Amino acid sequence: MEPMETLSEADIKKSLKNFIKENFLLGNDSNLKDDDSFMGKGIVDSTGILEVVSFVEDAFNIKIDDEELLPENLDSINQLGNFIKKKLNK
Amino acid sequence: MLLHESLENSSKQYPDKIAVVYQKERITYSELDRRSNAVAGYLTEKGFKKGERVALLLENSPEYISSFFGILKAGGVVVPLNTQMVDRELTVILSDCSPKFIIKKTGIEKNRDCPRFLGTVPIFSSDLAMIIYTSGTTGKPKGVMLSHANLNANADSIVKYLNLSASDRMMVILPFYYSYGTSLLTTHIKAGATLVLDNRFLYPNVILETMEREGVTAFAGVPSHYSILLRKSALRNYKLDKIRYVTQAGGAMALAMIKEFQNLFPQINFYVMYGQTEACARLTYLEPESLSKKMGSIGKAIPGVELDVLDEAGQKVNPGEIGEIVARGANIMLGYWNSPEETEKVLKKEGLWTGDLAKIDEDGFIYLVSRKKEMIKSGANRISPLEIEEVVCRMPGILECAAVGMPDEILGEAIKLCVVKNGVDMNERDVLLFCKQNLALYKLPKVVEFRDSLPKTSTGKIRRNELV
Numbered sequence: 001m002e003p004m005e006t007l008s009e010a011d012i013k014k015s016l017k018n019f020i021k022e023n024f025l026l027g028n029d030s031n032l033k034d035d036d037s038f039m040g041k042g043i044v045d046s047t048g049i050l051e052v053v054s055f056v057e058d059a060f061n062i063k064i065d066d067e068e069l070l071p072e073n074l075d076s077i078n079q080l081g082n083f084i085k086k087k088l089n090k
Numbered sequence: 091m092l093l094h095e096s097l098e099n100s101s102k103q104y105p106d107k108i109a110v111v112y113q114k115e116r117i118t119y120s121e122l123d124r125r126s127n128a129v130a131g132y133l134t135e136k137g138f139k140k141g142e143r144v145a146l147l148l149e150n151s152p153e154y155i156s157s158f159f160g161i162l163k164a165g166g167v168v169v170p171l172n173t174q175m176v177d178r179e180l181t182v183i184l185s186d187c188s189p190k191f192i193i194k195k196t197g198i199e200k201n202r203d204c205p206r207f208l209g210t211v212p213i214f215s216s217d218l219a220m221i222i223y224t225s226g227t228t229g230k231p232k233g234v235m236l237s238h239a240n241l242n243a244n245a246d247s248i249v250k251y252l253n254l255s256a257s258d259r260m261m262v263i264l265p266f267y268y269s270y271g272t273s274l275l276t277t278h279i280k281a282g283a284t285l286v287l288d289n290r291f292l293y294p295n296v297i298l299e300t301m302e303r304e305g306v307t308a309f310a311g312v313p314s315h316y317s318i319l320l321r322k323s324a325l326r327n328y329k330l331d332k333i334r335y336v337t338q339a340g341g342a343m344a345l346a347m348i349k350e351f352q353n354l355f356p357q358i359n360f361y362v363m364y365g366q367t368e369a370c371a372r373l374t375y376l377e378p379e380s381l382s383k384k385m386g387s388i389g390k391a392i393p394g395v396e397l398d399v400l401d402e403a404g405q406k407v408n409p410g411e412i413g414e415i416v417a418r419g420a421n422i423m424l425g426y427w428n429s430p431e432e433t434e435k436v437l438k439k440e441g442l443w444t445g446d447l448a449k450i451d452e453d454g455f456i457y458l459v460s461r462k463k464e465m466i467k468s469g470a471n472r473i474s475p476l477e478i479e480e481v482v483c484r485m486p487g488i489l490e491c492a493a494v495g496m497p498d499e500i501l502g503e504a505i506k507l508c509v510v511k512n513g514v515d516m517n518e519r520d521v522l523l524f525c526k527q528n529l530a531l532y533k534l535p536k537v538v539e540f541r542d543s544l545p546k547t548s549t550g551k552i553r554r555n556e557l558v
Contacts, residue, residue: 038292045532066323066324067327
């Protein structure tokens, strides 16, 4: 497997989209756009977002601090993708 | 007194005081009153008549509040709806209460010049003010009918024991469509206090930021809110020194969690409370001073309510024995909408039989033991296992199924669904997908387990406790 740092943002987003699709949309992703707000569209609830966080921590081997649990980091495929990419490059 | 008169009174007493904070909006009492007049005027112009229902399908917002009071001023009955419901669930409720209007999005209240609304018909405190739907044990939601007098009595009592005043600023994250949320609305408007609304608890740090920025003096939540704040937020980094008290209702909170909160915020009064929609909201509270001595208790009756713990024959149980909580008071509902049979089962000569089993100690403090009715309590939601089972059984290839609550660290209980299939090829995902099309997100099972059969008693009743 490639080292995490070389993952492209597109790869990261693809993996996130798969996770959301499998776990929250149950395979039905026809309407999920990369900038759809999880909160605004009611895609995940408050325990769901915690599942997203644990997935991201495990899959990308990063630690998300309590302070970072904010919509600007987590609330869409795009925001999560950017956030993970930044964390991996630190 | 009529419920909307509390808004009119606060508007007279504190016209320029901020009643509602929502995102960048700051709405004064006089403006809120004017907006509610505009809603009442609009409804009346459209031919709305006293006693007709208006369904409110709005998240917490200034529009929700002006619509709520506007409907009441026009003599209407507010039916708040859970905004997470899917079409199937909405259809069940709307066909039961047949509202004249459904308010989904508003704007009518902002553009109209309505300093006053002169009602066309007299409204009495015994008139119906709200129907709040709760999940019933039969699987079909029941419409709890609450009069102006019911809601007013409960609000007065809560204002008194929490010592609410115009200087309070309540952080509202609980949806108004639940009775706990409704009680925040009615009590704070009555007290001339400020409601700070924020619906983004999905990201608890955002709420903490709002709390700090707005200098809130109080917070209300169910156990899962506290566990998320304590375990999954940056709670310790925020300056929350203006908070006077917090309240917790909606199911038993782990004692360790209460202690952890108290250790972190020793200066904040922690109120444990208990109630049900059939009582508007509240039946008991435990004074913060008694919390350590009576840990695990839901306290005693609130002012204006009488409570007994009775055996099946209607006799008071001795201290330490288990019985059912029965309540009397001006806050007890009129009955269930369109359902005299269901009403008769709970409203009897002794009062409202709550379905909650409890013990009482020598000092009169009440301790909940369990619910008589099989309901799943997950986060802020009460969920009927039967409703889930009825939906799942409609899926082709399902022989039988049972939904049970399983312990969950954050939610208190999460839903486990045990399924017996009829030889066809299906997996967990197929079942969940079917559920998702027919049930709101919070009713989705967390675990689906396929079994060869369900354990049953000799009379054929499912042994639910063996499935957890």
